[in-house]
Amino acid sequence: MKEKLVVIGNGMAGMRTVEELLKIAPEKYEITVFGAEPYGNYNRILLSPVLCGDKTIDEIMLNDLQWYADNNITLHKGVKVTAIDRKTCKVTGEDGTCAEYDRLLLATGSDSFIIPVPGHELPGVVGFRDIKNVDSMLTTARTRKRAVVIGGGLLGLEAANGLIKQGMDVTVVHLMDWLMERQMDEVSGEMLKNSLEAQGMKFLMKASTQEILGDGKVEKVKFADGSEIETDMVVMAVGIRPNIELAKQIGLHCERGIVVNDTLQTFDPKIYAIGECVQHRGQCYGLVAPLFEMAKVCANHLAKYGIGIYQGSVTSTKLKVTGIDLFSAGDFMGDETTDDIIVRDATRGIYKKVVVKDDKILGAVLYGDTIDGAWYFQLMREGTSIADIRDQLMFGQAHLGNSGHGGNVVAEMSDDTEICGCNGVCKGDVVNAITTHGLFTLDEVRAHTKASSSCGSCTGLVEQILESTLGSDYESPVAKPMCACTEHNHDYVRQAIKDQKLTRITDVFEKLNWKTEDGCAACRTSLNYYLISSWPKEAYDDPQSRFINERAHANIQKDGTYSVIPRMWGGMTTPKELRAIADVAEKFELDTVHVTGGQRIGLYGVKKHELPLIWKDLNAQGLVSGHAYGKALRTVKTCVGKAWCRFGTQDSTGLGIRLEQMSWGSWMPHKFKMAASGCPRNCAEATIKDFGVVCVDSGYELHIGGNGGIKVRATDLLKRVDTEEEVLEYSAAFIQLYREQARYLERTAPWIERVGFSYVQSSLEDDAQRKELAVRFYESQEVTQSQHDPWAQRATGGVDAHEFVPLKVVAG
Amino acid sequence: MSNWVEVGSLEEIPPLGARVVKNGDTDIAVFRNTKNEVFAVNDACPHRQGQLSQGIVHDKSVTCPLHNWKIDLTTGEAMGPDEGCTGHYKTRVEDGKVFLELK
Ligand code: SRM
Ligand SMILES: Cc1cc2nc3c(=O)[nH]c(=O)nc-3n(C[C@H](O)[C@H](O)[C@H](O)COP(=O)(O)OP(=O)(O)OC[C@H]3O[C@@H](n4cnc5c(N)ncnc54)[C@H](O)[C@@H]3O)c2cc1C
Ligand code: SF4
Ligand code: FES
Numbered sequence: 047m048k049e050k051l052v053v054i055g056n057g058m059a060g061m062r063t064v065e066e067l068l069k070i071a072p073e074k075y076e077i078t079v080f081g082a083e084p085y086g087n088y089n090r091i092l093l094s095p096v097l098c099g100d101k102t103i104d105e106i107m108l109n110d111l112q113w114y115a116d117n118n119i120t121l122h123k124g125v126k127v128t129a130i131d132r133k134t135c136k137v138t139g140e141d142g143t144c145a146e147y148d149r150l151l152l153a154t155g156s157d158s159f160i161i162p163v164p165g166h167e168l169p170g171v172v173g174f175r176d177i178k179n180v181d182s183m184l185t186t187a188r189t190r191k192r193a194v195v196i197g198g199g200l201l202g203l204e205a206a207n208g209l210i211k212q213g214m215d216v217t218v219v220h221l222m223d224w225l226m227e228r229q230m231d232e233v234s235g236e237m238l239k240n241s242l243e244a245q246g247m248k249f250l251m252k253a254s255t256q257e258i259l260g261d262g263k264v265e266k267v268k269f270a271d272g273s274e275i276e277t278d279m280v281v282m283a284v285g286i287r288p289n290i291e292l293a294k295q296i297g298l299h300c301e302r303g304i305v306v307n308d309t310l311q312t313f314d315p316k317i318y319a320i321g322e323c324v325q326h327r328g329q330c331y332g333l334v335a336p337l338f339e340m341a342k343v344c345a346n347h348l349a350k351y352g353i354g355i356y357q358g359s360v361t362s363t364k365l366k367v368t369g370i371d372l373f374s375a376g377d378f379m380g381d382e383t384t385d386d387i388i389v390r391d392a393t394r395g396i397y398k399k400v401v402v403k404d405d406k407i408l409g410a411v412l413y414g415d416t417i418d419g420a421w422y423f424q425l426m427r428e429g430t431s432i433a434d435i436r437d438q439l440m441f442g443q444a445h446l447g448n449s450g451h452g453g454n455v456v457a458e459m460s461d462d463t464e465i466c467g468c469n470g471v472c473k474g475d476v477v478n479a480i481t482t483h484g485l486f487t488l489d490e491v492r493a494h495t496k497a498s499s500s501c502g503s504c505t506g507l508v509e510q511i512l513e514s515t516l517g518s519d520y521e522s523p524v525a526k527p528m529c530a531c532t533e534h535n536h537d538y539v540r541q542a543i544k545d546q547k548l549t550r551i552t553d554v555f556e557k558l559n560w561k562t563e564d565g566c567a568a569c570r571t572s573l574n575y576y577l578i579s580s581w582p583k584e585a586y587d588d589p590q591s592r593f594i595n596e597r598a599h600a601n602i603q604k605d606g607t608y609s610v611i612p613r614m615w616g617g618m619t620t621p622k623e624l625r626a627i628a629d630v631a632e633k634f635e636l637d638t639v640h641v642t643g644g645q646r647i648g649l650y651g652v653k654k655h656e657l658p659l660i661w662k663d664l665n666a667q668g669l670v671s672g673h674a675y676g677k678a679l680r681t682v683k684t685c686v687g688k689a690w691c692r693f694g695t696q697d698s699t700g701l702g703i704r705l706e707q708m709s710w711g712s713w714m715p716h717k718f719k720m721a722a723s724g725c726p727r728n729c730a731e732a733t734i735k736d737f738g739v740v741c742v743d744s745g746y747e748l749h750i751g752g753n754g755g756i757k758v759r760a761t762d763l764l765k766r767v768d769t770e771e772e773v774l775e776y777s778a779a780f781i782q783l784y785r786e787q788a789r790y791l792e793r794t795a796p797w798i799e800r801v802g803f804s805y806v807q808s809s810l811e812d813d814a815q816r817k818e819l820a821v822r823f824y825e826s827q828e829v830t831q832s833q834h835d836p837w838a839q840r841a842t843g844g845v846d847a848h849e850f851v852p853l854k855v856v857a858g
Numbered sequence: 859m860s861n862w863v864e865v866g867s868l869e870e871i872p873p874l875g876a877r878v879v880k881n882g883d884t885d886i887a888v889f890r891n892t893k894n895e896v897f898a899v900n901d902a903c904p905h906r907q908g909q910l911s912q913g914i915v916h917d918k919s920v921t922c923p924l925h926n927w928k929i930d931l932t933t934g935e936a937m938g939p940d941e942g943c944t945g946h947y948k949t950r951v952e953d954g955k956v957f958l959e960l961k
Contacts, residue, residue, distance in 0.1 A: 233939045240938060392938040393926035564874060564892055567914040567921035590874040594912040594923040602923055606909045853877035853888060854865040856960065 048076040051348065052137055052147040054127045054292070056081025058090055059321025059337040060153030061109055066345035068117060074349060077119045078145045080137070083176055084124035086110045091334065091468075091501045093180050094366050097208030103177060120145075130296045132314060149348060152293060152304060152312070152319040156286040156332070161196070165258030171280045174205045183281065187212035190278035194218075194267050196255055198225040200365060202283035203242065207367045209281070210246050217248040217275060219255060219267070229363040229374040233390070234397050234413040241370055241395065244530050244561070250275070288323045288330055303330045308355035310344040320344050326358060333361050334468045334500050362423050362467055364416070364503035369527055373419035376409030376426050377401055384408060389440045393567055395530065398440060405433045418442040420507065424463050456510040465507050468500035473511060480515045488512065529569045531562040536789040540576045549577060549585045567593075572790035575677065578713060579785050582826040589846065595675035598849060599836045600657055603650065608657060610649045611674035612664050613710065616684045616702035616722075617645030626667035630660050644681035644719070646672055655850050661837035670835040673711065677791075679781075680719045682706040683731065687724030687741065694724035696741035701770055702730075705739075705777055711836075712827055715788040715797075718781065733761045736784075736794040737777050742766070746773050750780055750806065753795035762803045764810065779810055779819035786822075862950070862957045868894065869954065876911040876920070881960060886947060887911035888956065889920060889931055896949045897931035898958050904929075904942025 051067075053060050056079055064077060081087075085107070092106040114121040125139040136146050158173025160166050170186070172179050186193070187209060195206040198220030206216045218225075224235030225242075239249060254270040258280055268274045288303035299305045299313045303325030306312055310326075312319050321337050322330065331337060336359035343356040362375035380386055380401040390397045396414035400407055400422060407426040412419050421443045425432060432439055443458050461474030479485060479494040491508055492499040498508045527533050534542075539558060548554050551573050555565065565573070570591035577585035589597045600608035612627070627647055631639050638650035652660060664670075673679060682705045685691065687698030702722040709720075721732040722739040732738025734754035738761055740747040745768040749761035764780075767773060783806065788797040798806055810816050839845040865879045871890040878901055879886040885901035887910045897918065901911045908924030918931050928937040934946035948959040 237939055390939060391926060392928055392940050393921055395938075397939060562917065564916035566916050567926065570914060570916070590872060590915065593914070598912070602909075602912060604906065604924065606907075606912075848870060848872070848877065852880050852885075853870055855880040856863055856865070856882070 049074065049148040050146055051075035051077045051149045051151065052145050053077065053079045053151045053153060054137065055151075055153035055155055055321065055323075056083060056085075056087055056121070056123065057153060057155045057321065058087070058108075058334055059155070059341060060151060061087040062338055062341040063151060063153065063320055063344050063348070064119070065109075066341050067348055070345060070351070071349035072117075075149070077117075078122070078147075079114070079119055080122045080125050080127045080139055080143075080145075082124070082126040083178075085177065086114065086121070086123070088177070089500065090176070091366075093174070093177070094204040094208060096177075097180050097183060097205065098211040098368075099208075100368075127292060130292065132296055132317075135316065148316070150317045151344070151348070152317065152323060153321045154289040154292060154323045156288045156322040158282055159285040159287045160282045161255060161284055163255055163257050165260065165264075166282075168258055168260050168264050169262070170260065170264030170278065171258060171282060174201050174281055174283050175286075183209065183279070184212065186279045187214050191215055192217075192277045193279045193281060194275060194277040195281040195283055196267075197283035197285070198222070198249070198251075199228065199283065199285070200226060200363065202281070203238075203247075204366055205281045205283050206247055207242075207245070215248075216246075217250055217277075219250045219253045219269075221252065221254055223252060225249075226363075226365075226374075229378075229411075230372070230413075231379055231399065231411055234372065234374075234399070234411045237395065237397055237413050238365075238370065238372060241530060242367070245369070286322065286332055288325070290323055293319070293323070301325055308343075308357065309347045310340055310356060311347070318344055318348065326356065329358060331359065331361065333363070335359060335361060335470065338469055338500075360427050362419065364419075364501065366501060366503060369530070369533070371412075371414055371416040373412040373416040373423075374410065375419070375423050376407070378409035378411040380408065387436075387440055400439060402432065402436075405431045405436070407432060417506075420463055420465060420467075420504075421459065423467070456507060457514045465511065466495075466497035466500070466504045468504075469496040471495050471497035476508060476511045477515050480512060486512075486516065528572060529566055531560055531565050531569050532558065533561075534558055536572065539573070540580065543573075543576050543580050547581070547584075549581050551577065551586075551588055551591055565591075575713060575715065575790050579715075579826070583829045589849075596677070597846075598654065598657065599671055599675060599840065600652065600654075601675040605651075606654075607650070608652045608654055609674070610652050610657070610660055610664075611642060611646055611672040612669035613672040613706075614646040615706050616682055616699050618684075618699060618703065619646075622667055623669055626664055626669060630663050633663070634660055642674070644674070645683050646674075646681065648674070655852075658841045658850055662841035665835065665838050665841055671711075671837045676713070677716050678711065678713050678718065679706070679709045680717050683719070683721040683735070685722075685724050685729040687722075691724055693727060694741070695743050696724060696746065698722040698724035698730065698739070698741050701739060701741075701746075701773060704770065704774060705737075708774055708778065709781060709823075709827070711834075712781065712785070712823070714781070714785055715790050716793040718784070718794070720777070734758060735761070737780055739773055745769070748773065748776050751794045751798035751803065753793055755793075757795075759795040759799075762798065762807075764807060775816065775820050776810060778823040779816040780806075782819040782823035782826075783809055785826075786819075861960045863960050864955050864957050866956055867954050868896065868951055868956055871896070871956070874915045876913075876915060878909075878911050879958065885909070885911070886958065887920075888949070888958070889915055891915060891918065894951070896951055896956055898947040898949050899929065899931060899934040900944040900946075902944055903927055904934075904936055904944050905940065910944070 087109040089106045089108050095101040122143050127137050128140050129138040138144050158175045193209045193214045193216045195202045195218045198218050206218045209216045224232050256270045257268040259266040266274050266276050290300045290304050293304045294300050304319040306319050306324045310318050320340050340356050343354045346354045365372050384401050384403040387400045399411045401409045410422040459473050463473045465473050498505045574591040578587050595601050636649045636651050640648045642648045682702040684699045684702030688694035718736045720737045721730040721735040723730040723732045724741050732740050734752040738749040747766050748764040750764045752761035753759045871877050876887050876889045887901035889897045901909050903922040905927045908922040910920050912923045913920040919928050927940050930937050934944040936942045950957045
């Protein structure tokens with residue numbers, strides 16, 4: 047005869063234990079489950095997206111009623127257990143339903159804590175815990191406008207975000223100085239607040255709720271300082287209380303939660319407990335990752351295998367609000383004995399802080415860029431010494447002391463790096479599942495590994511693993527918004543610019559519902575590029591949406607002076623040009639004359655108002671802008687090649703000059719560098735350029751996607767061709783493909799890694815497509831002002847004169 | 859003592875752009891936004907003295923060209939997590955002429 051297992055609580059921890067048990071001992075028990083809620087088992091975490099309207103209740107069901115039937119589990123749904131008799135081993139529900147047990151599992155979870163201020167029982171005060179709460183919020187949101195959420199922690203912010211999405215005017219009331227103070231430090235808490243404010247959330251900080259007022263329903267909230275705020279609903283999200291009433295009632299030892307040992311057994315050996323209702327080694331948990339770890343151990347003991355103990359968990363936090371990336375783990379505040387390593391970039395909205403002591407990571411807070419959260423978390427949990435990588439730590443795992451080729455974050459991760467914190471799934475598990483089961487989609491990976499099936503915040507990482515495992519077979523479904531000014535991503539915006547023929551930034555703002563009036567420094571510069579590259583003839587090139595270097599056609603220096611770097615075609619110069627450079631250097635008393643890394647000469651310390659004067663002198667001797675300041679073609683580096691070198695096979699210098707003449711002045715997503723070497727000794731370093739040519743006896747090898755900058759990437763070999771004409775055509779086509787498809791500020795190396803080398807190669811191999819691309823490039827070179835020297839336009843042509851002179855000089 | 863000085867016409871400042879007014883040794887950056895509001899702050903970022911006049915202007919703020927701090931043009935204060943302030947001046951536009959109150 048089977049033994050009887052009764053489970054009280056039909057939630058995430060209880061049912062995960064049953065699932066684990068069915069895996070290892072499917073025939074052992076006759077299982078009966080009581081659940082106070084009238085449903086099967088659902089993913090409570092995803093109530094937040096349900097409240098936002100992004101998911102339906104059906105979509106968040108983990109195990110529907112059929113699952114219970116299929117596994118011969120008796121489910122008493124909608125029945126709350128009110129009595130347990132430990133002598134006769136019997137539980138009784140509210141409605142009189144009884145069940146006997148050999149083993150009992152308590153998985154009663156917790157309840158929202160409702161602050162017992164006067165008025166807390168008024169209709170309109172809700173917690174945020176279950177489907178019923180969400181239903182009631184959604185109903186209120188349909189007819190009412192205003193909501194107050196008490197509590198600026200994880201739950202409160204997710205509730206507030208959802209209610210805003212439902213069209214409500216939401217104020218979050220928080221007792222502390224900054225939001226999520228248990229997971230964030232002050233700086234990141236402040237950034238979070240700013241981002242949420244930009245999405246329309248309002249805040250009352252340091253406010254202590256004193257009373258909820260209303261006649262028969264909520265009307266006002268009153269605070270300790272006497273101020274009041276009118277509202278139609280109050281969501282209490284100040285914390286949770288383990289649900290231990292039943293356990294206490296039958297005399298089980300409880301403190302904050304039901305006390306269990308390392309096998310999840312309570313003080314009554316027949317009774318186990320699991321989930322948020324328990325207290326283990328003094329800790330109560332409120333996240334699913336530890337509960338799922340408990341479930342494994344508990345199932346093992348229920349199955350009477352008796353191996354495995356639960357030793358507690360280290361947890362990390364993420365917030366499920368679209369457009370907000372945050373991560374926090376461990377001791378992220380630090381003290382006098384610890385070091386903080388901090389990186390911040392206000393414009394990109396990025397803040398990263400890692401707290402270190404004795405070369406070990408104690409904790410981390412990441413805001414805006416959380417890609418390395420998993421890595422820091424792993425270093426932290428494993429107590430890895432960071433002595434050797436301290437300098438590179440903040441650049442992230444992808445930049446770890448290598449000059450390796452390509453690769454992305456997940457490619458660098460070891461197989462035992464945890465990807466999904468909720469379900470404890472490591473990278474190796476995911477890769478394994480993809481290759482052995484032939485998986486192609488996120489949903490398949492979820493189904494096979496459970497990775498990203500709970501809170502979903504590791505979705506991006508799982509997608510990256512899919513991408514790096516499957517290569518170009520995988521297409522990533524979602525991309526991040528361009529910036530906080532819009533919900534749209536780069537590719538969407540560019541497509542809209544093409545489809546709707548938008549030619550001005552203000553049209554983009556209007557047609558695509560920009561959230562800010564003027565955009566910001568990040569989106570305006572991107573948009574300006576997308577406009578002028580999509581509609582070279584028609585688009586308005588807005589100087590105010592270009593970074594100063596491109597607006598002034600010179601590179602701003604740290605002291606506010608500028609640099610001037612004239613073009614030296616293919617790295618060639620003449621005595622006349624050198625004399626002109628020497629003359630301006632003397633005439634304008636320029637401090638520094640430097641031979642650049644790009645085979646030309648830079649003049650430094652130029653005052654802005656003297657720029658046009660210097661350009662005029664240089665122009666007079668035939669020197670033009672080198673665009674060293676632009677997201678544009680930079681240099682074409684060459685070696686002397688066949689003309690002089692005893693190994694030279696072709697005229698690499700002449701070829702370099704032709705390449706530069708063809709493409710100078712064109713605006714690009716990022717800077718673009720070329721080179722031509724006369725033989726495979728490759729003195730021009732063509733294999734770390736965006737487009738490189740290595741001459742060989744029989745013709746020309748074409749290389750693409752190299753980069754010698756922050757992360758070195760050697761090129762991929764595109765093709766071998768026979769003539770210079772072909773080199774020029776391939777180069778033009780490649781440049782145009784890059785101009786049309788890469789995202790702004792994406793160089794060819796990361797672009798090629800994102801879209802896949804084979805994609806680029808096949809686009810260029812196709813004769814018709816290559817020719818069309820090349821023609822579009824030549825056309826854009828003709829029609830834009832690009833082939834006219836921007837320096838000449840300003841030195842003598844009167845363009846942008848106001849840029850170079852003060853508005854007024856007032857006597858001191 | 860207030861000391862209002864005319865510094866030029868509104869038209870000479872491009873919308874979402876800036877011009878510099880030289881006041882003795884001090885450079886003052888004068889900004890104009892899309893609503894034709896005019897702001898003036900010292901042309902030195904509180905971070906490392908970047909010339910704010912060379913930055914990108916949006917709404918009532920400017921992004922510094924050197925390291926991307928954002929400065930509130932109404933107060934001269936750094937926004938977001940950054941801290942610091944550059945002096946600001948009262949401005950007024952009358953009949954298309956821009957006036958600053960110099961100290
Ligand atoms: C002037 C020069 C250094 C020198 O005196 O030699 C230089 C100077 C700057 N480089 Fe560079 N780079 C110079 C050659 C290089 C090279 C070498 C090369 O081109 O062969 C590289 C590595 C090759 C490459 O790009 O693949 C290089 C990789 C970078 C990077 C990293 C790019 C990357 O994709 O990782 C940056 C940062 C960026 O662009 O975001 C950068 C950024 C800069 C900036 C623009 C930083 C800035 O924003 O102010 C510097 C401008 C100084 C100025 O006002 O002129 N510079 N920079 C070189 C100009 C060459 C020229 O004639 O135009
Ligand atoms: C909106 C929201 C968002 C969240 N987001 C995250 C997140 O992003 N990441 C994360 O890790 N965690 C998150 N959590 C927390 C996570 O959902 C909980 O940790 C987890 O659900 C707890 O599981 P449990 O089984 O212990 O409790 P529960 O899932 O609450 O299950 C307990 C069940 O027992 C029932 N019950 C109680 N008493 C009785 C009784 N006497 N008789 C019968 N049934 C009873 C209850 O009705 C309930 O259905 C979130 C929670 C909420 C509410
Ligand atoms: S390496 Fe380039 S970016 Fe760095 S200091 Fe030198 S010139 Fe500037
Ligand atoms: S000087 Fe302005 S941000 Fe650094």
